Amino acid sequence: MDFSTILKTVGILAAVSAGLSVIISIAESVLNNYGECELDVNNGKRLLKVKGGSSLLSLLASEKIFIPSACGGKATCGLCKVAVLDGGGPLLLTEEPYISQEERAQHMRLSCQVKVKGNMKLLIPEDLFNIREFVCELVEMEDMTYDIKRLRMKLPPGQTIEFKAGQFVQFYSKPYGKVKEEAFRAYSISSKASEKDHIELLIRLVPNGIVTNYVHTALNVGDAVKMSGPYGDFYLRGNCEELIMIAGGSGLAPIRSLVYDVIEKGLPHRMRFFFGANTLRDLYYMDEFRQIEKDYPQFTFIPCLAFPKPEDNWDGVSGFVTVALQEQVDSAQGKEAYLCGSPGMLDACIKILHDKGFDDQAIFFDKF
Amino acid sequence: MAPNISPLIIFIASIFTSNMILNNFLGMCSYLSVSTEYKTATGLGMAVTLVLVLTTAINWLVYTFIIVPPELYYLQYIIFIMVIAALVQILEMGMDRYMPDLHAKLGIFLPLITVNCAILGVTLFMVIRHYNFIQSVLFSLGSGLGWWLAINMLAAIREKLASAKLPPGVKGPALSFIITGIMAMAFIGFSGIFTIQ
Amino acid sequence: MAAEKIGANFKRNMFTENQVLRAILGICSSLAVTNTMKNSLVMGLGVAFVTGLSSLTLSAMRNVIPHRVRMLVQTLVIAAYVIFVDLLLQAYMPDISKQLGPYVGLIITNCIIMGRAEAYAQSNPPIPAMWDGFFAGLGYTMILMIISLIREVLGFGTVFGFNVNFVGFETWTIMIMPPAAFFIIGSMIWFISARAAKKAARQAK
Numbered sequence: 001m002d003f004s005t006i007l008k009t010v011g012i013l014a015a016v017s018a019g020l021s022v023i024i025s026i027a028e029s030v031l032n033n034y035g036e037c038e039l040d041v042n043n044g045k046r047l048l049k050v051k052g053g054s055s056l057l058s059l060l061a062s063e064k065i066f067i068p069s070a071c072g073g074k075a076t077c078g079l080c081k082v083a084v085l086d087g088g089g090p091l092l093l094t095e096e097p098y099i100s101q102e103e104r105a106q107h108m109r110l111s112c113q114v115k116v117k118g119n120m121k122l123l124i125p126e127d128l129f130n131i132r133e134f135v136c137e138l139v140e141m142e143d144m145t146y147d148i149k150r151l152r153m154k155l156p157p158g159q160t161i162e163f164k165a166g167q168f169v170q171f172y173s174k175p176y177g178k179v180k181e182e183a184f185r186a187y188s189i190s191s192k193a194s195e196k197d198h199i200e201l202l203i204r205l206v207p208n209g210i211v212t213n214y215v216h217t218a219l220n221v222g223d224a225v226k227m228s229g230p231y232g233d234f235y236l237r238g239n240c241e242e243l244i245m246i247a248g249g250s251g252l253a254p255i256r257s258l259v260y261d262v263i264e265k266g267l268p269h270r271m272r273f274f275f276g277a278n279t280l281r282d283l284y285y286m287d288e289f290r291q292i293e294k295d296y297p298q299f300t301f302i303p304c305l306a307f308p309k310p311e312d313n314w315d316g317v318s319g320f321v322t323v324a325l326q327e328q329v330d331s332a333q334g335k336e337a338y339l340c341g342s343p344g345m346l347d348a349c350i351k352i353l354h355d356k357g358f359d360d361q362a363i364f365f366d367k368f
Numbered sequence: 369m370a371p372n373i374s375p376l377i378i379f380i381a382s383i384f385t386s387n388m389i390l391n392n393f394l395g396m397c398s399y400l401s402v403s404t405e406y407k408t409a410t411g412l413g414m415a416v417t418l419v420l421v422l423t424t425a426i427n428w429l430v431y432t433f434i435i436v437p438p439e440l441y442y443l444q445y446i447i448f449i450m451v452i453a454a455l456v457q458i459l460e461m462g463m464d465r466y467m468p469d470l471h472a473k474l475g476i477f478l479p480l481i482t483v484n485c486a487i488l489g490v491t492l493f494m495v496i497r498h499y500n501f502i503q504s505v506l507f508s509l510g511s512g513l514g515w516w517l518a519i520n521m522l523a524a525i526r527e528k529l530a531s532a533k534l535p536p537g538v539k540g541p542a543l544s545f546i547i548t549g550i551m552a553m554a555f556i557g558f559s560g561i562f563t564i565q
Numbered sequence: 566m567a568a569e570k571i572g573a574n575f576k577r578n579m580f581t582e583n584q585v586l587r588a589i590l591g592i593c594s595s596l597a598v599t600n601t602m603k604n605s606l607v608m609g610l611g612v613a614f615v616t617g618l619s620s621l622t623l624s625a626m627r628n629v630i631p632h633r634v635r636m637l638v639q640t641l642v643i644a645a646y647v648i649f650v651d652l653l654l655q656a657y658m659p660d661i662s663k664q665l666g667p668y669v670g671l672i673i674t675n676c677i678i679m680g681r682a683e684a685y686a687q688s689n690p691p692i693p694a695m696w697d698g699f700f701a702g703l704g705y706t707m708i709l710m711i712i713s714l715i716r717e718v719l720g721f722g723t724v725f726g727f728n729v730n731f732v733g734f735e736t737w738t739i740m741i742m743p744p745a746a747f748f749i750i751g752s753m754i755w756f757i758s759a760r761a762a763k764k765a766a767r768q769a770k
Binding site: 390391392393394395396397400442443444445446449453483484485488489492493495496535536537538540541542543544545546548549550552553556 | 589590592593594595596597637640641644645647648651652666667670671673674675676679739742743744745746747748750751752754755756757758759760761762763
């Protein structure tokens with residue numbers, strides 16, 4: 001093997017690679033350098049000075065304004081909408097499926113797709129200003145069922161969380177095992193809204209789920225947990241006499257928070273909670289809800305077991321939640337419905353509610 | 369060394385008689401997946417043409433001045449592909465900065481194009497046929513336009529067929545191939561003009 | 566995750582998830598070289614070889630490659646093996662190398678190899694990854710052989726260069742031209758998709 005050939009090959013390859021890398025770096029610093037940009041938020045309420053060249057979503061997050069996002073900036077969830085009044089450039093092809101015609105008239109954009117290249121004027125909903133990032137300590141972790149864990153987290157001293165019962169937080173997992181990066185997913189808060197220095201979440205193990213596996217295998221009591229929130233449109237409206245609440249699996253979380261909220265605030269609403277599970281071992285918080293039933297006659301608990309076995313001695317409703325819903329809810333008069341569960345369950349229940357005369361304005365849901 | 373063919377003839381031939389898709393089967397993956405809508409097909413066609421001309425021109429320079437002198441022909445694949453990847457990245461940044469409207473339309477296609485076999489293919493054809501600089505530029509321009517033409521035709525036909533009733537299993541790639549075959553047959557009618565391969 | 570058995574790996578790559586007919590990958594070269602069976606065989610084995618070795622190498626390196634340069638490293642590894650195959654062909658089978666032309670170099674951009682690297686080699690140990698890559702390439706080769714059989718017999722009247730046209734059949738020139746390749750592969754995909762759809766419908770009942 002000719003030594004000079006080897007030298008030539010390696011030399012030229014290295015030179016070309018190095019040359020290209022240098023060219024790309026120079027191009028990046030020249031072309032992608034948009035200098036310092038000023039973001040005017042909500043007509044001067046906040047003026048942010050940021051370094052241009054990144055997405056609006058990430059730059060706002062670096063300034064501690066957390067716009068909700070479920071897909072991590074891939075333009076597949078449509079949650080990160082912000083009104084860009086000036087400086088946003090034309091609407092991108094990737095944003096088009098998520099911005100309706102009315103929203104376009106309001107200058108709505110997907111903040112994960114808009115690149116900050118100069119000064120901008122933005123309108124961000126007030127709620128989002130209340131969103132904070134918390135690094136809490138995990139103080140309790142309990143197995144509620146074979147696949148659902150309850151996590152209780154304590155906020156750092158002096159910090160509190162202001163949330164409406166039913167809202168959710170973004171929960172961050174750390175790198176573990178084969179997973180090299182941080183990931184985040186949304187979980188509804190199951191603790192009482194009155195308890196402002198603790199947060200409780202119900203997390204169900206999803207096969208191959210990055211964050212749920214982190215919680216079920218790598219997380220330990222005493223660990224630090226990062227969360228941001230509160231987010232979400234799922235909270236009590238209450239322009240009615242009765243609340244029909246429907247949940248399955250870990251969807252119970254926001255409903256629990258809502259129930260306690262009504263009771264603690266002394267609101268007059270009657271509540272009927274239909275909780276659906278497939279087998280006996282999927283049920284949890286049974287004693288707690290039965291106790292609430294006893295203490296507060298305005299609340300009725302209707303657990304439904306889809307596949308009861310004879311040895312379960314199940315005397316409650318047998319079948320899917322839809323069965324109980326169909327039989328026990330007579331009309332939509334004076335009622336609002338709150339649902340949280342899997343898309344299949346939600347679609348089936350919403351159809352029944354529509355049949356019974358429920359308006360879309362009286363139905364609130366959190367699909368996961 | 370360069371063949372004695374007028375660059376203009378190369379240009380026209382590369383659109384009609386040596387069409388990248390219909391004769392050389394290059395760039396099929398994105399051709400099949402992006403041809404469902406006419407608007408996006410046009411966007412991709414434009415992006416492919418732009419990238420083709422730039423990369424072929426630069427690869428010609430790289431070949432002539434970096435590969436040929438030290439006779440490192442066996443390294444050409446690696447070097448070409450690195451140049452293509454780097455170029456696409458810089459193009460995307462430049463477009464975003466100076467032509468944001470264009471970037472809004474074409475931007476998402478650019479990373480897809482890096483692995484499009486048509487780009488590397490045109491460069492390799494240029495090398496095999498020993499084209500000079502002008503011939504290479506017109507060859508790549510024509511190839512890009514030919515590719516654009518083919519994907520636009522397929523998108524137009526597929527949009528029309530979107531509501532047609534079809535036998536099971538044929539919708540999707542199978543149908544696209546059959547349509548493309550018919551288009552290829554039609555283009556054979558042009559082969560009387562002139563051929564370059 | 567338990568390592569996939571080699572038999573299951575083989576069956577999956579050759580039939581149920583055949584890269585050409587089911588995943589619609591690797592089309593460019595499938596159509597270009599299938600005018601003779603000899604070219605198809607050489608190309609197919611070349612792809613199988615490159616895919617197998619690339620998957621092996623990338624799988625062995627999967628825990629040390631930083632995330633940001635993943636695609637670049639994959640491309641470089643694949644390019645290296647392709648150069649090797651190309652030089653081998655130029656040295657030992659120069660006529661075939663000339664006939665295949667740039668399509669050997671285009672193996673680098675063949676979506677099958679990148680696809681297997683991303684889908685399998687990333688998250689599986691080296692030896693199963695190597696088999697997965699190799700069998701994916703073999704599945705590709707099988708399809709190429711079928712297409713080229715049809716094209717060569719009907720277009721030239723030969724099989725691997727040996728005359729089989731004993732009935733004086735007038736060969737169909739179109740078979741060796743691009744349109745035929747499109748029609749043949751389109752029909753094959755149609756057939757397989759229709760069968761899969763029927764099977765799914767039967768199972769749903």
